[in-house]
Amino acid sequence: MYKLFYYPRNASWAPHMLLEEIGATYELVLVDRKSEEQKSSEYLKLNPTGRIPTLAYGDSVIFESAAICLHLCDEHPQSSVIPDIGDPSRPEFYQWLFYLTTSIQPELMLYFYPNKHTSSVDTAESISETQEKRITEMFGLVDKQLENKEFLIGNRLSVCDFFLFMLSHWASGFKTPPLSFEHLGRYLKDLAKRSSVKNVCEVEGTNLDAYTQTN
CATH class of the missing domain: 1.20.1050.10 (Glutathione S-transferase Yfyf (Class Pi); Chain A, domain 2)
Structure with a gap:
């Protein structure tokens, strides 16, 4: 199961919508920006940039919202949310x-x-x-x-x-x-x-x- 570390309307918003669109099984983990939880030592172990979002799955962790979305496209090619290789678009x-x-x-x-x-x-x-x-x-x-x-x-x-x-x-x-x-x-x-x-x-x-x- 994917774990998306997010904060409402933060840069995690696009990956969150994508996870919902492709029907993936995921869990949301709130990172409270108001208390700067993204700068905590625990969160920095996952994402050393101290920014949101982060996606964890199994033993893997990835950050940067566009990278997360492209990875989800690779993992769920049937979702068709990225044009196929060779597609003119x-x-x-x-x-x-x-x-x-x-x-x-x-x-x-x-x-x-x-x-x-x-x-x-x-x-x-x-x-x-x-x-x-x-x-x-x-x-x-x-x-x-x-x-x-x-x-x-x-x-x-x-x-x-x-x-x-x-x-x-x-x-x-x-x-x-x-x-x-x-x-x-x-x-x-x-x-x-x-x-x-x-x-x-x-x-x-x-x-x-x-x-x-x-x-």
């Missing part, structure tokens, strides 16, 4: 997975934690303002990609969709939130109807009311 899958996890996600981290990059309060506020504009432009690019499409990659659900849902929700407090984009907003509302997303959000205490509203 597989390169596009890697392209967007890395754009989401190595471009948009780090930019969001800088937006949320500017104080880690400067000792000046004024500079920190300026960083967040600049980051919001930059990330909004990035979501604009994704919005164009989703025109006339149900999913980000091809015509079927993939791991990328769970990451895009997670990152979009993180940016829900923006002046121009992802839900306000024409194509991205429609796409997010459709994803929010999936049982895997609803089940995970119920467990993690995430309110989906915003995704059910009509304009």
Whole structure:
């Protein structure tokens, strides 16, 4: 059985939704960020980076949310949440997975934690303002990609969709939130109807009311 060490709406969110989608047997282990449990000596034995999430199964342990998801794809190929080798959409899958996890996600981290990059309060506020504009432009690019499409990659659900849902929700407090984009907003509302997303959000205490509203 898999053990997912998680915290609600943290970077563990995408792996949690994926585990639910593929029907894997798993156990959730809460890592309390409020008390910095991820920095405890016990947790650091599992994940020396002191970050969430971590996936344990048998004698194996893996961290980094994208790595966890790709590993789950390898372990459950019947789930079809990654294009097959040789499928024309597989390169596009890697392209967007890395754009989401190595471009948009780090930019969001800088937006949320500017104080880690400067000792000046004024500079920190300026960083967040600049980051919001930059990330909004990035979501604009994704919005164009989703025109006339149900999913980000091809015509079927993939791991990328769970990451895009997670990152979009993180940016829900923006002046121009992802839900306000024409194509991205429609796409997010459709994803929010999936049982895997609803089940995970119920467990993690995430309110989906915003995704059910009509304009």
